[in-house]
Amino acid sequence: MERLESMGVSRHTHRPLMGVxxxxxxxxxxxxxxxISFGVSALLTxxxxxxxxxxxxxxLSVVFLLSGITFLGGxxxxxxxTSPPNHICHIFYRYYKDPVxxxxxxxxxxxxxxxxxxxxxxxxxxxxxxxxxxxxQEKQGRILVNIFRxxxxxxxxxxxxxxxxxxxxxxxxxxxxxxxDYLYHKGITFxxxxxxxxxxxxxxxxxxxxxxxFSFQIKHKLTDVIRSNLSKGEAGIIQAFLLGDRYDIPKxxxxxxxxxxxxxxxxxxxFNIGIVAQVIFLILKMLSIPRKGQYVLTMAFLIFYAxxxxxxxxVVRATxxxxxxxxxxxIEREPEPVNTLSAAALVLLVMNPLNLFDVGFQLxxxxxLSIILFYQRFMEVFYKWAPVINEKQGDKYHRKDAxxxxxxxxxxxxxxxMAVSLSAYLGVFALVVYYFQLITPIVIIANLVVIPLAxxxxxxxxxLLTVGVLCPFVAAIFANCIKLLLNIxxxxxxxxxQIPGVYFKVTNLSLPIVFLYYLLAVLFLYGPTxxxxxxxxxxxxxxxxxxxxxx
Amino acid sequence: MFSLTKxxxxxxxxxxWVLLTGSCVRYLLNKYPSLNSIINVVERDDVYxxxxxxxASMQELVEIPYIGEMTARKIIEYREAxxxxxxxxxxxxxxGIRLKSYERFKKYLTVR
Numbered sequence: 164m165e166r167l168e169s170m171g172v173s174r175h176t177h178r179p180l181m182g183v184x185x186x187x188x189x190x191x192x193x194x195x196x197x198x199i200s201f202g203v204s205a206l207l208t209x210x211x212x213x214x215x216x217x218x219x220x221x222x223l224s225v226v227f228l229l230s231g232i233t234f235l236g237g238x239x240x241x242x243x244x245t246s247p248p249n250h251i252c253h254i255f256y257r258y259y260k261d262p263v264x265x266x267x268x269x270x271x272x273x274x275x276x277x278x279x280x281x282x283x284x285x286x287x288x289x290x291x292x293x294x295x296x297x298x299x300q301e302k303q304g305r306i307l308v309n310i311f312r313x314x315x316x317x318x319x320x321x322x323x324x325x326x327x328x329x330x331x332x333x334x335x336x337x338x339x340x341x342x343x344d345y346l347y348h349k350g351i352t353f354x355x356x357x358x359x360x361x362x363x364x365x366x367x368x369x370x371x372x373x374x375x376x377f378s379f380q381i382k383h384k385l386t387d388v389i390r391s392n393l394s395k396g397e398a399g400i401i402q403a404f405l406l407g408d409r410y411d412i413p414k415x416x417x418x419x420x421x422x423x424x425x426x427x428x429x430x431x432x433x434f435n436i437g438i439v440a441q442v443i444f445l446i447l448k449m450l451s452i453p454r455k456g457q458y459v460l461t462m463a464f465l466i467f468y469a470x471x472x473x474x475x476x477x478v479v480r481a482t483x484x485x486x487x488x489x490x491x492x493x494i495e496r497e498p499e500p501v502n503t504l505s506a507a508a509l510v511l512l513v514m515n516p517l518n519l520f521d522v523g524f525q526l527x528x529x530x531x532l533s534i535i536l537f538y539q540r541f542m543e544v545f546y547k548w549a550p551v552i553n554e555k556q557g558d559k560y561h562r563k564d565a566x567x568x569x570x571x572x573x574x575x576x577x578x579x580x581m582a583v584s585l586s587a588y589l590g591v592f593a594l595v596v597y598y599f600q601l602i603t604p605i606v607i608i609a610n611l612v613v614i615p616l617a618x619x620x621x622x623x624x625x626x627l628l629t630v631g632v633l634c635p636f637v638a639a640i641f642a643n644c645i646k647l648l649l650n651i652x653x654x655x656x657x658x659x660x661q662i663p664g665v666y667f668k669v670t671n672l673s674l675p676i677v678f679l680y681y682l683l684a685v686l687f688l689y690g691p692t693x694x695x696x697x698x699x700x701x702x703x704x705x706x707x708x709x710x711x712x713x714x
Numbered sequence: 715m716f717s718l719t720k721x722x723x724x725x726x727x728x729x730x731w732v733l734l735t736g737s738c739v740r741y742l743l744n745k746y747p748s749l750n751s752i753i754n755v756v757e758r759d760d761v762y763x764x765x766x767x768x769x770a771s772m773q774e775l776v777e778i779p780y781i782g783e784m785t786a787r788k789i790i791e792y793r794e795a796x797x798x799x800x801x802x803x804x805x806x807x808x809x810g811i812r813l814k815s816y817e818r819f820k821k822y823l824t825v826r
Contacts, residue, residue: 396756414779415822416756418763448721623732640736647739650755657755660763668773 180505186229187509190236191516201241208234240516251290251304252352263328264294264362265355268370269320270305272379272473275313276410284310287351288322305350307331310357318379319371323364326357340522340598348517378470382406385471388631392642397649400429404617405624407431407472419656421599422666424588424606425613431472432527434614436481438621440465458489476511476518477527483507484531500535504528522598526591533590534583536688541582552578577611584610593680597672605665609656616652620645764824767805768798780818785810799825 193199211231218224246252271287286308293302308324316322331343331354346352357363369376385406390398399411409417409429420426428434443464447457462485469482484507491498508528511518518524546553552575584607596602627641659665718726742749751758765774767789775786785808792808793799802820805811 394754394757397754400756413756415763422763445721445724449719449725622728626729626732640733640740642736643739643743644732644736646753647735650753653755 176499176501178499178502178505180502180509182225182229183232184505184508184512186233187236187239187512188519190233190238191240191512191519193233194237194240195520199237201238204234204238204241207231208238236512236516239513243516247303249300249302251293251302251306254293254295254302261327262325263355264323264325265290265302265306266292266294266299266321266323266366267306269316269318269322270371272318272382273316274408274410278311281311282313284308284312284314284316286316286318287349288324288355291321304352306353306355307346307351308355308357310361310363312359314363316363316365317368319369319376320365321367321370323362323366324355324357325362326355328353328355330354344520345522348515348521350515350517374467374470378467382471384632385628388628388635388638392627392631392638393646397646400649401620401624401627401645403429404431404435404621405628407475407478416653419653419660421601422603423609423613423656423659424595424601424603424666425609425656427526427530428613428617430477430523431475432477433481433484433531434617435621436465436468436478436485438618439468439625440485442622442625455493458493462486462489476521476524479511479514480504480507480524480527480531483510501532504531504535522594525594529590529594530587534586537586537589538582541585542578545578545582549574549578580611580614581607589684593672593677596669597674597677600669600672601666602669603666605659605662609659612655612659613652616648616655620648620652623648763822765822766826767802767823768793768825770823778819778822780815785815801825 208231211227211234215224215228215231218227265288267288267290269286270289273284273286275282276285288306288308290302290304290306292299294300306328308326310316331346331351346354386402386408389401389405392398393401395411396413396416399413400416402408403412407430412429417426417429420429440461443461444457447460452460465482465485469478472478484503487503487506488498511524551571588606592602623641623644627638627645630641631638739753743753765778770789772783772786772790775781775789776783781789788808788810789805796807799805802823802825804825805820805823806813806816
């Protein structure tokens with residue numbers, strides 16, 4: 164083993180959850196493309212599990228156990244997608260084009276979106292009953308409700324609604340993104356549209372989960388703070404940055420973010436969660452709270468923030484990872500990044516196996532994995548170009564004068580940001596081209612400008628939200644600061660997009676090519692690890708054989 | 715009394731920086747209201763990425779809000795039959811484009 168390590172082959176890190184996660188994911192994918200009956204899969208899973216217990220050979224036992232977990236992924240996904248006979252999706256065709264009366268509870272935040280200079284009210288309804296020719300029938304399932312007017316509806320309201328059921332449309336023909344699939348992965352198969360004069364009555368109020376209700380109330384209060392201190396367009400962008408509501412971003416500004424490849428900034432993800440966690444931790448450090456209490460309070464706040472921002476997969480991923488990292492400090496164990504990422508993926512897939520097909524889920528996990536795997540490799544290349552930024556070099560290059568410190572920080576920031584951007588871009592490249600049919604090489608440079616500005620905006624934005632609630636008269640100062648930073652960011656994006664060749668559109672990238680890209684990436688990463696020892700062992704066997712032959 | 719921890723210094727520096735920048739921006743905007751239109755880039759119409767109507771492909775036109783497949787096809791057919799548009803108002807001559815819809819999408823288009 165030491166000989167192998169001297170050849171550049173590292174010892175294997177213990178990542179038990181990685182294998183479990185990969186097998187579970189393979190099971191879910193398999194269920195989508197291969198038809199195996201539920202009973203056969205269940206029997207195979209049980210059989211493989213039992214075999215893994217009874218077999219004494221460790222490696223074989225692990226193979227059986229992981230194979231069992233693969234089938235389990237398929238079973239779990241199949242079970243999740245099976246709906247009971249009284250599910251709303253089974254009655255659709257009977258009521259097609261006819262108005263329907265439905266009773267149910269609002270289970271999501273209620274959004275008031277702009278709609279052709281007017282407003283529409285959008286929310287998810289958990290259906291309880293449906294009125295038909297034969298009277299009321301018990302039903303279940305979720306539908307997305309669109310009311311084409313502003314309506315006083317809140318989370319937890321029990322409503323009676325009259326409108327029409329229809330299937331979701333696929334708006335964009337030129338990309339792989341499907342709105343219909345997006346809703347299906349969230350458990351919504353139909354949209355219920357209510358006209359301007361449609362009938363709505365609230366039979367009950369405040370029936371939902373207390374924590375969810377509380378988080379939505381806080382969210383509305385914070386939205387009011389943002390809207391009352393910033394212009395409409397600016398408020399739309401800040402809402403996306405801080406609260407995860409992207410529906411009010413001006414289309415032209417969103418297009419700038421998209422074409423310069425930095426649209427990830429306006430979706431709440433690990434970047435935002437990281438800044439929020441650091442701020443909370445910093446404030447808690449100033450208070451006389453014991454270290455363990457600081458970790459627990461930070462975790463509690465992050466979980467609440469995930470609720471507040473609607474619990475999208477990237478937010479939940481980042482929150483789970485942060486919670487695992489903080490817990491590892493609590494129990495004094497060193498966290499392993501890939502294992503932590505796998506744990507987050509498993510939690511999200513157990514919550515909803517169809518999350519696997521969510522674009523946000525895929526981009527979020529692949530970018531983080533890519534940063535974990537490639538960042539250090541890029542930094543090693545950069546250390547050769549600028550040895551001064553290598554902390555391992557100790558005091559060899561380090562001086563203490565101010566000019567040197569500024570130069571050191573600037574160069575280090577530049578190379579570290581480049582390494583993060585390149586690693587993430589390598590990871591998401593094929594998926595971005597497949598889903599959005601867009602190549603944006605400018606993102607590597609744009610990130611250098613946009614990320615520090617976005618970090619400042621989030622920091623000042625958190626200040627605005629706190630001050631806006633506690634002492635509103637100071638909020639205007641924070642708002643002016645955000646206004647300046649936000650407009651600098653938009654101007655820099657406008658300038659980036661003007662450069663010829665910063666983005667180009669690609670068509671028809673097929674799924675096999677995407678798989679091939681990731682296969683090559685895996686080979687590039689792990690090829691040397693497996694090929695080197697294999698070659699070394701073959702060489703030793705041949706040498707041994709030749710020796711025997713000579714003797 | 716005057717000894718501050720690293721965290722306290724960081725938070726104080728940040729708050730002071732926000733107050734300074736916010737006050738400066740507010741002062742300048744109040745003193746010179748014309749600056750509002752310069753600083754408020756997000757709300758300005760010229761931030762829109764404008765598509766050259768004489769070079770735009772079918773796919774690019776369909777991506778523009780309020781332009782559907784039918785309208786895009788008619789614009790391209792008109793361009794091929796009658797030559798390039800001299801100005802944006804020339805779009806009104808395309809069959810099916812009325813003043814109301816033209817007003818909606820004209821900010822996304824240009825003639826170069």
